[in-house]
Amino acid sequence: MTPALFVRRALTVTALVAALALGFVTIRIAAAWTAESAPLAVSPVSVASLQSQLDAERDRSAALSAELERLVRESTELSEALGLARSQIASESDHATALSADLEAARTKLGKLEEAIRDARAALASQRTVTVRTVATSDERDHDDDDHEDDEHDDEDDDDD
DSSP, X not given: OOHHHHHHHHHHHHHHHHXXXXXXXXXXXXXXXXXXXXXXXXXXXXXXXXXXXHHHHHHHHHHHHHHHHHHHHHHHHHHHHHHHHHHHHHHHHHHHHHHHHHHHHHHHHHHHHHHHHHHHHHHHHHHHHHHHHXXXXXXXXXXXXXXXXXXXXXXXXXXXX
């Protein structure tokens, strides 16, 4: 091998080693610089801690699933109760309509009865007027007869004297 070739190879190997060393130093400086600008104040979470958190979340998920099932059951029960209430309202509405018709018929009948009572009172009042006149006439006759009877009795009393 020629000395020029040997020097050339030695320079190439030296440059290669220098480039690797420079790359390694650059990486270390960048890591130190990153560590200074964002230090880890809190240590990373341990695997045991993550496992306990995962178990807690699974328990919470199971509890929420049970709560959701309970709410679905209650919602179904409420829907059934609402359906029953609607059907009862419909039947009571029909009943109320029938009662309203009965009430209207009763009001009509009451109006007719009140009119009949007014007519009967008017007829009774006219009968009283007639009766009072008749009675007054009868009383006068009876009273006149009594006066005559008294006169006759007075005469008899005179005879006794």
